[in-house]
Amino acid sequence: VGLFNVLINEDRYKVSDSSLHFQVEPGNMYPSVCVASWKGVKHEYEAGSKATIMVLLKDAFGNHISKTSQVSYLPDFKLYVLHENGSVASVPDISNMGWNDFDYVVIEFVVTKAGKFSLSLEGGNQTLNGSPLPLKVNPGTIDVSNCIAKWNIEPHAWQLASKMEIFIHQLDQYGNLVSGLYPFDSEVVERDTNLSIPIADLHFEEVDAGIQLFSFSNLEPGNFLLTIYDSKHNKSISNMPYVYRVFIGYCDGVKSVVNGSGLNDSVAGVRAEFSVYLNDIYQYPSPIEADILQVQILRENDSYSISPIIYPMLNKNGSRIASGMRYDGISYMDTAPSPSIELSNSNEISPWFQSIGNGSFVISSDFQVDYIPEKSGFYDINVYCGNIVLNEGHSFRKEVKAGEVNVSLSSVVRFSSKVSKLSTNEIVVLLMDSYLNPVLSQQSRLKLEIASSNSSGFSTLNITDNKDGSYNCSYMAKDVGTYEICASFDGKRFLSCPFSINVYSSEYFPKANNDTISIWEDQSIAFDALANDYFAGDNASIVEFSKSDHGSLIQNGRIFRYTPYKGYYGNDSFWYTISDINGNLASASVYIFVLNVPPQFVSVPNQLQATEDMISPRFGGFTGFEITYSNPMENISVNLSAQSGSIHLSPMAMQFGKVMWSELTINLGNDTATSLLIEGSVEVINFALQSIQYLGNENFYGEDTIQVSARNKNGVNSLGVPIFVDPINDPPFIVAPYFIILRSNEDETLIFDHEKDKFDFFIGDPDHLTFPGGQAHFFVTFSMEVNDGWLVTNLPVHLINTTELKHRINYQWQPLQTYVTISKHFMVKAHGIRFQGTVNDCNSVMQQLFYHGGEHGAVLTLTLNDMGNYGCYPDCADGMSMPLYTEATVNLMRKQPMSSFLAHTLGSIIVIEFVIMFSLGLLLLYFTCKCAILLAHERRNREKKSSELSTVQSSHTETSSINISDNATHFTDCCSRPSLIRFGMQSSNFRQR
Known part of the structure; x- marks a missing residue:
């Protein structure tokens, strides 16, 4: 709805016109699309008060209808108050209905019945969107004259000594129970004497909300009047006075x-x-x-x-x-x-x-x-x-x-006058007795027979009892024609017999087939429901169709237009009935699948910045990614990838309670994968998208694109987010071996021969290949210097202005003074050579570099400075840069050094020899220590024996009666040395004298 312009373009002659415009007005009101709501969001009222509902009128496509709109159809509205089980509690009358200043239709009505309900609002036999609405009605104040007394049983005679129990229902003026124990008064009057009877055990008790039990004992026989009233307001409850009598009896409910x-x-x-x-x-x-x-x-x-x-x-x-x-x-x-x-x-x-x-x-x-x-x-x-x-x-x-079947009251209640041949058809018979009670289980006495002379090809099938007095009698006609059929009970025909049935071929009848269509949510679709149906004469019309539950449905001839309600997704359906030119009917259903639109991007960041070879941003993630999806509970997936980099998730912030990322699934793929796949609900994914980080490929800088694809089970939605990677000034590099064997014994020898040498010998810079100005404008400063001898090379003439030489006389870099150019090249010979050129110039010079020097070789020092050519350093946040350089040392040798195998072999021999000598030393030390220990032990034994011998001599001097021979023998046994033996012999001789 609105004012639209028509833009006409002609591309060939570049002609355009936008002067045409048209106005679209809303269509007729479609009740099920209209939105009903409470005024002021209030849904709790007191019985007797006025409730107000506001209705926003819409057409079938969801366009708003205002009071100034020109529409031809505004249906009447009806209100239904429903119980929680869906049954109708009341049908309130609409007291007032009209427009307000905000283009809402205002409906007013009075609520009377108390309780928790739901309010259904219908228009044109359709339930409005948002209906049923919650409704709670509280009871009003108690109305004594409207209160009522009830009994479990309502006798008017009470046995003597029994207790009378009456339930007083406290009601307001609309008949709603009012909770609380209201103070009623009571009076019992004997009718014969008109005297008030005192009651000793009168009792009031609240047994339920709004219901109180009134009880007392019947202790005197007679006829009485009971009145329950409110003395303050001089009002009695509605069904008073209660007339009863008390009789003298002794009936027992068990013994009777x-x-x-x-x-x-x-x-x-x-x-x-x-x-x-x-x-x-x-x-x-x-x-x-x-x-x-x-x-x-x-x-x-x-x-x-x-x-x-x-x-x-x-x-x-x-x-x-x-x-x-x-x-x-x-x-x-x-x-x-x-x-x-x-x-x-x-x-x-x-x-x-x-x-x-x-x-x-x-x-x-x-x-x-x-x-x-x-x-x-x-x-x-x-x-x-x-x-x-x-x-x-x-x-x-x-x-x-039920009694016996009464044939005159029984009849055939349903049959089809037109049937298809070779198909099972049914006739419904209702059996009744003389009191119009349905008679069950009489299928064996019921019979279906043909009354016409044309009985060929007609057969009766089974008879089914429907358990409600009706019976389905099945039959089949094999030939086309007219048949007269009768239904009978015990041979007695019903009054409606016979009745005629015309049998046709199957092509005579239409056949409606079910349809299945799919539609995106919040979109509309038109389709021909009769496109797959069969009907004679190629002419049929839709005579009836049902309303869909979750969308608007408009019929225009054979075309249906279906529009789902805003925000609805899921399944919907409706049925329709067609009629052909012969008046035959057929029905089918249309099943509609309202699909969720793939997740949509509602917010995407722009001008993303990253830094070469660094995860960006360093802390947290890029902000601004947000998607929306209509089903908050369904799991969806988002795939993120970069053309020249990889996507990562930063560490997520700590959460207390049930952490959100516990419902998140992350798939990083294999080790070489550069994409990131996250799965979960839309809320969880939006949370994870705030932690997206980018890491470019090694040494990559410049423009890149982050591809974001959001997918559900119905499709995918993709977009690209540009990101600019700031370059980092990477240090240059020199690839050279540790030593080079000069192949010639001449004074001047080519250092590197790319045709013979198998090693690499070149310089480079990571920023060289992707330099925005091109490789020809990427300049570096390259120097070559030997500690002994000279370097000789051939330089191109465009390096004359930047070439510097170092001589052994002063060891200072000096500009080139004299030179001779031949074929745009010039020869230089010096202790050191330095120039500014491209990377290709440097590599070309390295392959034409000669060494002129002594027979023992020299040390070649290579230095490369990138001159701060491109990129920031050390951090792009400061927007600054500085030159970086690298240095390499190469040993120039005349003789072949020892091979690694021989060096390892000699090293192994030396190690083995050291181990053997160390072992022998340990062994010698062991025996030396052992001998020293034995000598020390022998010395202690000799000192001990000497002390014992001196003791023996002193004892012989004091006591001559000691048997020295025995002692000598003892010493001889303890020590076998000859000197001691001789000493014993002398001692023995001394004793004999």
């Missing part, structure tokens, strides 16, 4: 007997009866007045009731049963004769109780109950002796089944 065939299952229309024997707790008869006994017979699941007839049972002579006689309900009794008692089918007190009219004077303890059930179903039978429920307070449950 209720039996008879009327309590068993029976058939509709058949008279049933059962007997009631009232006993006290001791099983003695407990007679009561006849109108006190009440019987309630209710059908399950509805309010249908049966009115029974109650007879008191008397003995044969018509006298009453003596109250003192014990009776167990088995003795023979006879029913009361009809002249003595007037029978009635109604009860003047309660419409669903029946007793004996004008017979309250009859007192009996035994009764007979007769009734005739006419409707089938399950019934509950309750028997009351005043307020006492017999059968221990439980009801009797019985089933009434």
Whole structure:
């Protein structure tokens, strides 16, 4: 909707015109697209207050409709208050409806029913978008005159000494329960004397929200009036006064007997009866007045009731049963004769109780109950002796089944007058009894037969019971033609028979096939639903179609236009029915898949900056990446890659609680992969995109592009983000061996011969290949210098101005003074040579470099300075740079040095010799130490023996009686030295003298 311009261009002659324009007005209102909301977002009200809903009108495409729009269709709105289970609670009337200043339709209504509900707003049989709305209604103030008293049972006769319990429902003026214990007053008046009766045990108690229990004991017999009222406002509750009487009786709900065939299952229309024997707790008869006994017979699941007839049972002579006689309900009794008692089918007190009219004077303890059930179903039978429920307070449950089938009331309820041959067709028959009850399980007695003379090719199939009184009778006609068919029960035909059926070939009938279409969310699609359908005459029309649940649907001839609701994705469907030229119908469904649009980029950074050979940014990641996706729970993926670099994730910030990245999947691929794949929900991915870092390839700088692809299960959305990599001034390099063997014994020898030498000998710079000015403008300063001898080379003439030489006389760099050019080259010979040139110039000079010197060689020193040609250093953040240089030393040798194998062999021999000598030294040291230890031990032994010998001599001097021979023998045994032996012999001789 809006004003649009038409732009006409003619590219050949460069002619354009934009003077044409057109206005688009909104279409008719489409109710299911209109948005309903509460005014002021308020959805809680008090009963009786006014609620306001605002409706934003839209057409089928979501265009807003204002009060000034010219539309031809504005449907009536209807309100439905729904329970939580979806059932209708009330249908409020719209009190006012009109436009406000903001182009909203305002709907006002009065809420009356309290509770938690939902409000459904419909227009044109369509539910508005946003509906149902939440609604909570609180009850108003209590209205005494509207309060009501209820009983679990509602007797008007109470047995003496029983307790009367009444539930008072505290209601407001709209019938809503009002919580709290409201202070009611009560009064019991005896009707005969019109005197108020005091109540000793009057009790009020709140048993539920808005319901209080009122109870007291019936201690006196008689007729009474009960009034519950509010003395302050002089108002009584609605169903007061309550008229009741208290009778003297002793009925016991357990000992009393209720039996008879009327309590068993029976058939509709058949008279049933059962007997009631009232006993006290001791099983003695407990007679009561006849109108006190009440019987309630209710059908399950509805309010249908049966009115029974109650007879008191008397003995044969018509006298009453003596109250003192014990009776167990088995003795023979006879029913009361009809002249003595007037029978009635109604009860003047309660419409669903029946007793004996004008017979309250009859007192009996035994009764007979007769009734005739006419409707089938399950019934509950309750028997009351005043307020006492017999059968221990439980009801009797019985089933009434349908009677015999009544053919005149049964009929064929559905059949098709046109059918296709060789197809299974059905006729629906409904069986009813004389009371219009559906009859079940009679398929064996039901028959489908053909009544016409043309019976060839007609066959009946199975008959199916639908368990609701209806039966599906299947048949098949094999030939085209007209057939007359009858349905019968036990050979008796139904009144609608026979009926004619025309059989056609299958080509006569249309065939609608299901369609499947796919559409992106927030888009519209038009399609021909009849394109894949078959119909005779190539002419058919759409006679009916359903509304889609999640989008607008507009029909124009054979074309449907479907527009999903804004923000909806998922599955949708609708059905349609077509009619051909013969009036035959066919239906099919259209299944619509509303697909999620691939993730969209809502924010992308621009002018990204990075630094060569460094991860950028250093801390955190690039900000500005953000995607949007309609399904926040679905996992999507984002793939990031760079043409000349790789993408990484920076360390994420710490989070407490459930960390967000726990739901993130990161795939880095193999070691050579340069892309980054992250998977997760849109929230998690947006969080991860704030940590994106870039690292360019080695020595890369300049313009690069980060490719970002966001993918879901339906497609992919890609874009490129440019990034500029600032260059870093990388140091130059020199590739040269540690030594070079000069191959010639002449005085002047070529240092490097690229045809013979296998090693590399060149210089370079990482910034050289990608220098923006081109390789021809990348200049470096290169110097070559030897410590002994001279260097000789041939330089191109464009290096004359930058060439410097160093001579051994002063060891200073001096400009070139004299030169001779031949073929644009000139020869230089010096101790050192330095010039400024391109990398190619330097490498060319290195391959033409000669050494002139002594027989022992020299040391060649190479120095390369990049002159700060390109890039920043050390950090691009400062925007500064400085020259970088490198140096290499090469030993120029005349003789071949020892090979590595020989050097390793000699080294191994030296090591082995050292190990052997070290081992021998250790062995010699070991034996030397061992000998020293033995000598020291021998010296200690000799000193010890010398001390013992001196002791022996001193003892011989003091005591001559000592046997020196024995001692000598002892010493001889201890030491075998000859001197000691001789000493012993001398000692022995001395003893003999």
